Amino acid sequence: MTVIVVLGGTSMDLVAHVARAPGRGETVTGREFAAVPGGKGTGQAVAAARAGGEVVMIGAVGTDGYGPLLRAHLEQAGVDTGLLHTVPGPSGTAHIVVDDGGARSAVVVPGANGTVTGLGPGERAAIASAGLLLLQLELPAAAVTDAARAARSLGVRTVLTPSPVRPLPEGLLDAVGLLVPDEHEAAALTGFGDPHAAAQILLRQVPEVVVTLGARGCLYAARGEEPVLFPAPEATAAGTAGAGDAFVGTLAAALAEGRAVPESLASASAALCVRRPGASASLPRRGGTEAA
Template identity: 45%
Template sequence: MPKPIRVVGSLNMDLVVQVPHQPISGETVLGSDYATYPGGKGANQAVAAARAGAEVQMWGAVGSDAFGAILKENLEQNGIDTRQLTELPGPSGIALITVDPSGQNRIVVSPGANGRYTPEGLPLFTPAALLLLQLEIPMPTVLAVAEQAFAQGIPILLNPAPIQPLPGSLLPQIRYLVLNETEATSLTQSPIETPEQAQTVAQRLQKQGIPTVILTLGGAGLVWVDGEERGYLPAHSVKVVDTTAAGDGFCGALAACLAAGGSLKEALRFANAAAALAVTRAGAQPSLAYRAEIEAFGAGQRDPSV
């Protein structure tokens, strides 16, 4: 029986408002009616991986409110195993998101139950094909999960978002580090304005003990370093509607391809196509593509740029 991808991370309800422009300090902007979408970086990446063809387990916490029940049901509707999902008293996590006409977003997260998901609440660790981690749950929980996975030889893919200082003990346990230019700049204090600068930063991060570093650059594509190999992959040209969850779509699709035995280059091409599709659609999880359409788009059979 194939081993599942295990995602340990956050679940949020996203409250999304379209705005004519992002407000500056002290400014009030009238926006659209708000829409609610299941989100959270952990849940987004779990859904992305499941839609990309993987068997997925979700570990995390929801609140005892109505949002918690909706978030759990949504995962199950996407074929995700929620048996290890914990319900904690109090509110679920929410994200307040504004999206401007160019598709760019600003996000404020209230962690809710995610912030109360402590190492003491972790289930017994069992084998998995790959562990997918982000940083919307407490760092002690991230460290505890990573330590258990590393001890069992489970490859760990870390998406360090939202960015915060990474403990030195964590980095040597990571197999794949996937981050964007803002996160990489924060970790290295090095500006990134070109793919060449991004490549230099990726190599610097690799020297901290991480075998594979993948640095995404939005519309400029991505760079990667894997052992002695390195490369650049341009972004697909598409009409951007909403960039929310594009990075999560990338991470989930990447994990799904790797867990299925794909090479890193195959997984990068697959994930690059998944992220391109995600930005052509509104919302977080509603924007995440299914395996068949990712493969079709990647093969040039579908172009959502018009």
């Protein structure tokens, strides 16, 4: 088992459930509220740890009341938070409204995440000793690119989830070994709505691509090989929050054990996650994924 380093965002998700979302200038009454640890970095780190991985988290939380809660959530899952720095000011937050139709609207305030603009000696040493680096796009682009390039120079495999999707920094994909977009992100990056076509475009820049397709599973494509569709196990969807992070985290844990990508994709983590509502709190543990 090799170490998995996650460089990513942490946030407290402040979730209000309403019959319908308010219009501009309108106030509506909600029926339920929850504050739950979130952020794609948090979700992937927790999922990887619960799947049996040895995980180190790089990022930042604030000096507000949410910082200790976010740190404790990671530590309870077994994640090493020695490089999760506490910086003056607020932690990241996501202000989310979920209506009865399941539509989600969110305002994300980066907070402490915005202070992560590059790597220090400790972060570089952690990446050097790792077997796998997980990245997303919630942190400043300079830090993500810096980490990917450092990993490439050190021979460490990098997995990037291009979310929230945005134009990618020049040279970032050149340092990525495996790209894991969902079908909407793949379309945004390539201009092709068909996942197979989008994957072929992305293979011009990265050697391997996994396009997640929600309840339909995922599509794996690699240079010089025929694409393979991996169906998802049947599941009753209670909510999709965290499904992609569960998938990537569990995939990373399998890769860290030395499994090939196709074998690792047999994980049912994403489908299992949507059986329960919530974000990182709903991520499955290893026994649950292997029983599916």
